[in-house]
Amino acid sequence: MTSPQPHGTSPHATSLDQALHPTTPPAGHRGHQGGHRARSVADHVAAVAELLRPLRSLNRTELLPLSQALGRGLASDITAPISLPPFANSQMDGYAIRSADVPDGGTELRVMPPVPAGASPAALVPGLAAPIMTGAMLPEGADAVVPIERAIPDRFLPHSGRATVKLPAAAPGTFVRDTGSDIRAGGTALAAGTFLGPAQLGLLAALGISEVAVHQAVTVLLVTTGDEVVEPGQDLPAGKIYDSNGTLLEAAMRQAGLEVRRTGIVTDNPEKLRGLLRAEGGGVDLIVTTGGVSKGAYEVVRQAMEDQPVEFLHVAMQPGGPQGIGTFEGRPVLGFPGNPVSCLVSFEMFLRPVLAGLLGAPALRLPLRARLAQPLKSPEHKHQVRRGTLQPDGTVELQGGESSHLMHALAGSNVLVHVPEGVAALAAGAEVEVWML
Amino acid sequence: MTSPQPHGTSPHATSLDQALHPTTPPAGHRGHQGGHRARSVADHVAAVAELLRPLRSLNRTELLPLSQALGRGLASDITAPISLPPFANSQMDGYAIRSADVPDGGTELRVMPPVPAGASPAALVPGLAAPIMTGAMLPEGADAVVPIERAIPDRFLPHSGRATVKLPAAAPGTFVRDTGSDIRAGGTALAAGTFLGPAQLGLLAALGISEVAVHQAVTVLLVTTGDEVVEPGQDLPAGKIYDSNGTLLEAAMRQAGLEVRRTGIVTDNPEKLRGLLRAEGGGVDLIVTTGGVSKGAYEVVRQAMEDQPVEFLHVAMQPGGPQGIGTFEGRPVLGFPGNPVSCLVSFEMFLRPVLAGLLGAPALRLPLRARLAQPLKSPEHKHQVRRGTLQPDGTVELQGGESSHLMHALAGSNVLVHVPEGVAALAAGAEVEVWML
Numbered sequence: 001m002t003s004p005q006p007h008g009t010s011p012h013a014t015s016l017d018q019a020l021h022p023t024t025p026p027a028g029h030r031g032h033q034g035g036h037r038a039r040s041v042a043d044h045v046a047a048v049a050e051l052l053r054p055l056r057s058l059n060r061t062e063l064l065p066l067s068q069a070l071g072r073g074l075a076s077d078i079t080a081p082i083s084l085p086p087f088a089n090s091q092m093d094g095y096a097i098r099s100a101d102v103p104d105g106g107t108e109l110r111v112m113p114p115v116p117a118g119a120s121p122a123a124l125v126p127g128l129a130a131p132i133m134t135g136a137m138l139p140e141g142a143d144a145v146v147p148i149e150r151a152i153p154d155r156f157l158p159h160s161g162r163a164t165v166k167l168p169a170a171a172p173g174t175f176v177r178d179t180g181s182d183i184r185a186g187g188t189a190l191a192a193g194t195f196l197g198p199a200q201l202g203l204l205a206a207l208g209i210s211e212v213a214v215h216q217a218v219t220v221l222l223v224t225t226g227d228e229v230v231e232p233g234q235d236l237p238a239g240k241i242y243d244s245n246g247t248l249l250e251a252a253m254r255q256a257g258l259e260v261r262r263t264g265i266v267t268d269n270p271e272k273l274r275g276l277l278r279a280e281g282g283g284v285d286l287i288v289t290t291g292g293v294s295k296g297a298y299e300v301v302r303q304a305m306e307d308q309p310v311e312f313l314h315v316a317m318q319p320g321g322p323q324g325i326g327t328f329e330g331r332p333v334l335g336f337p338g339n340p341v342s343c344l345v346s347f348e349m350f351l352r353p354v355l356a357g358l359l360g361a362p363a364l365r366l367p368l369r370a371r372l373a374q375p376l377k378s379p380e381h382k383h384q385v386r387r388g389t390l391q392p393d394g395t396v397e398l399q400g401g402e403s404s405h406l407m408h409a410l411a412g413s414n415v416l417v418h419v420p421e422g423v424a425a426l427a428a429g430a431e432v433e434v435w436m437l
Numbered sequence: 438m439t440s441p442q443p444h445g446t447s448p449h450a451t452s453l454d455q456a457l458h459p460t461t462p463p464a465g466h467r468g469h470q471g472g473h474r475a476r477s478v479a480d481h482v483a484a485v486a487e488l489l490r491p492l493r494s495l496n497r498t499e500l501l502p503l504s505q506a507l508g509r510g511l512a513s514d515i516t517a518p519i520s521l522p523p524f525a526n527s528q529m530d531g532y533a534i535r536s537a538d539v540p541d542g543g544t545e546l547r548v549m550p551p552v553p554a555g556a557s558p559a560a561l562v563p564g565l566a567a568p569i570m571t572g573a574m575l576p577e578g579a580d581a582v583v584p585i586e587r588a589i590p591d592r593f594l595p596h597s598g599r600a601t602v603k604l605p606a607a608a609p610g611t612f613v614r615d616t617g618s619d620i621r622a623g624g625t626a627l628a629a630g631t632f633l634g635p636a637q638l639g640l641l642a643a644l645g646i647s648e649v650a651v652h653q654a655v656t657v658l659l660v661t662t663g664d665e666v667v668e669p670g671q672d673l674p675a676g677k678i679y680d681s682n683g684t685l686l687e688a689a690m691r692q693a694g695l696e697v698r699r700t701g702i703v704t705d706n707p708e709k710l711r712g713l714l715r716a717e718g719g720g721v722d723l724i725v726t727t728g729g730v731s732k733g734a735y736e737v738v739r740q741a742m743e744d745q746p747v748e749f750l751h752v753a754m755q756p757g758g759p760q761g762i763g764t765f766e767g768r769p770v771l772g773f774p775g776n777p778v779s780c781l782v783s784f785e786m787f788l789r790p791v792l793a794g795l796l797g798a799p800a801l802r803l804p805l806r807a808r809l810a811q812p813l814k815s816p817e818h819k820h821q822v823r824r825g826t827l828q829p830d831g832t833v834e835l836q837g838g839e840s841s842h843l844m845h846a847l848a849g850s851n852v853l854v855h856v857p858e859g860v861a862a863l864a865a866g867a868e869v870e871v872w873m874l
Contacts, residue, residue, distance in 0.1 A: 066669065070688045084845060086678060091840060093732055116735050118665030120675035133735060135665055135775065137676040148732070182837070183845040190848065198692060202685030202777055203848040210670030228555030228572055232503065233647030238557035239574040241523060248639030251507045255635060295530055295585070298553050298570060338572065340639055366851065366873065367829045368805070392804045400619070403528060408521060408620040411627065411640040414803065436803065436873065437634070
């Protein structure tokens with residue numbers, strides 16, 4: 001059967017695979033200055049993976065009961081300790097028979113004591129039929145089940161020792177679930193790095209496994225910056241806007257299973273930002289900032305990181321081009337740009353897939369093919385990420401334009417639409433890759 | 438723009454719409470005996486919606502800060518209190534100009550004091566250019582922005598009062614984000630019943646809204662039954678299997694935002710089950726049982742509900758046909774069948790979409806079209822739900838067979854595959870509706 005994360009063949013996952021298992025070292029990200037040439041999306045994914053690789057470590061795994069492991073990534077392969085089903089059992093309420101006992105036209109058989117689910121039944125006496133319930137162990141000697149609906153009478157009678165039942169013939173194996181027909185003991189039930197959703201946890205339970213080794217959750221310090229932003233709920237002075245980045249990213253990160261610490265909004269004072277990162281960054285795995293990474297005159301994150309090995313560069317992506325990456329006093333830092341759509345796209349393109357690849361959680365976005373409902377233009381030298389609504393018929397309606405401030409349009413979208421580098425325009429009806437949000 | 442939950446056109450959502458807004462009363466479910474004819478999936482959805490309709494009530498809404506509202510459904514429409522953007526602002530770092538001041542060949546302009554983001558700038562002096570940062574308010578009189586990259590010099594200099602800059606012409610509106618271009622004050626930002634994910638919460642924050650009225654989370658008492666099941670982690674006697682239903686459904690419900698109380702496994706003693714429901718059912722919104730609803734000789738849920746208005750019936754669906762529905766001492770009860778895949782399919786087909794329709798949460802599964810990678814057979818008089826792996830190319834590989842015990846196959850799947858009533862076989866390449874898990 002296919003692995004539980006069947007995304008390995010997508011163009012993106014391929015870049016990610018390259019990023020996680022590079023044959024050449026990824027582009028360095030320790031210099032203070034970005035080059036003038038924009039970095040490709042794949043190269044930046046590789047750099048983020050390199051930065052966060054220490055999060056995949058034996059020291060950062062923990063054993064959790066199944067009920068606490070939802071949404072985590074499996075730390076190591078799980079071998080099936082038993083077969084599923086553990087024993088041959090009945091798929092129906094009916095009669096267990098030896099198929100050779102019933103000729104083609106059917107026959108009358110004497111009835112044995114019934115076999116309820118959960119019982120360890122006596123062997124089938126040759127020439128008899130045993131009433132058997134769904135899921136009950138097939139008695140030794142039985143090799144087929146006739147559903148109660150096909151028996152005469154078509155309901156179970158109290159066991160008397162003399163009752164008989166008329167049954168039609170059944171081929172060997174009919175309505176029998178064989179031992180190990182779902183998985184055999186010793187087989188790989190789930191591979192390391194599998195995302196643990198309901199079905200995967202259900203499988204572990206079915207195998208009798210009650211605790212599972214998973215990667216620890218990643219803790220992020222989320223810092224939104226800007227003199228222009230005000231907390232929701234406050235008055236809004238002229239020229240200011242409400243901070244949506246904090247709410248948006250915190251929710252996206254929490255939905256992805258990250259633990260998030262928020263600071264208040266940081267105004268454009270680099271010294272205050274440095275103080276805050278020192279005060280609040282203790283124990284977090286990663287610092288994520290928003291805003292202040294571009295080429296304007298007031299770029300607080302750039303300024304606060306001046307003496308730190310953090311690179312500020314441009315990724316060939318729209319929106320979300322300006323990015324910061326490095327460490328602040330040894331702690332990993334990602335500097336996202338300041339517009340909300342850019343922030344979400346940065347999270348979805350860089351942080352989320354890298355964590356999925358390293359830790360198995362969150363789950364990778366499933367890449368799908370869809371047809372554009374309308375034409376679009378895209379900067380040819382950039383990977384454009386548009387927002388859209390995927391319709392049940394497989395077309396995708398673009399929501400809003402290219403601009404990265406359109407929160408209302410984002411809130412009406414259910415997919416990200418990818419327009420790769422090298423494409424300047426697409427016609428209505430053209431096929432694109434979309435990621436479901 | 439399209440609504441945030443663009444699922445209203447799917448066949449399933451249509452049935453659900455009918456269910457939630459029936460023109461004729463749904464089939465009654467207060468009788469003790471189901472008829473011999475199976476109930477359609479749509480009729481059972483309608484019955485579940487009727488049972489749970491009281492959960493949509495003003496008494497069951499609450500006001501939450503945005504950081505606690507993730508995954509909830511909006512209780513009422515949200516009207517935008519401000520426009521987004523709240524004021525015309527610059528899309529780029531550059532120079533704000535009056536477009537009429539720059540002739541086609543470009544010109545040299547004197548430079549005003551810079552406009553940082555967050556400032557309320559002085560009006561643009563005619564014939565001058567104002568350095569402006571991304572997101573900063575456009576000065577009165579300005580109607581276009583020239584990006585810094587197109588200026589000579591192409592970087593900001595300290596303001597001197599005498600500096601000049603050479604700028605190319607720009608059409609009115611160039612790189613300007615107009616007031617209300619995302620949403621206008623007074624418009625509907627989000628409709629009642631919208632699922633609140635990161636983007637929707639981000640939009641509320643951008644609008645300055647810090648608290649939101651949502652439907653309360655639904656609390657479920659989850660009871661797994663059966664003499665044959667043993668808790669994971671215990672020894673496994675012959676004939677017994679491990680309980681996976683509890684883990685599977687608890688995880689599926691928690692992932693969907695339900696609050697779940699678990700009981701231990703209930704053996705096939707109806708009196709004990711009744712006692713347990715009385716002892717543990719206080720305060721829950723819904724009781725969900727697994728197993729014991731079929732036509733076997735030992736059906737503990739059926740027996741425990743004998744004097745209660747609970748109907749046990751067959752839905753024309755495979756797997757998951759046997760279903761119980763009604764109330765136990767006034768409290769809503771859904772009785773799911775005992776096989777794990779049947780349980781999950783019951784949850785996904787009945788409980789999840791009904792709650793989504795009533796309360797806006799969890800989110801509806803997005804229905805997609807996919808092409809079968811291999812042929813399948815289906816009972817013509819039933820709606821079959823198969824499990825599969827949706828590939829990036831839009832084909833779906835079936836995982837496991839029809840049988841409802843195949844947990845390993847389920848754990849390798851990412852979609853449910855729908856084969857509607859009236860279809861007995863489909864060829865490879867046939868189009869099917871799939872729901873992403």
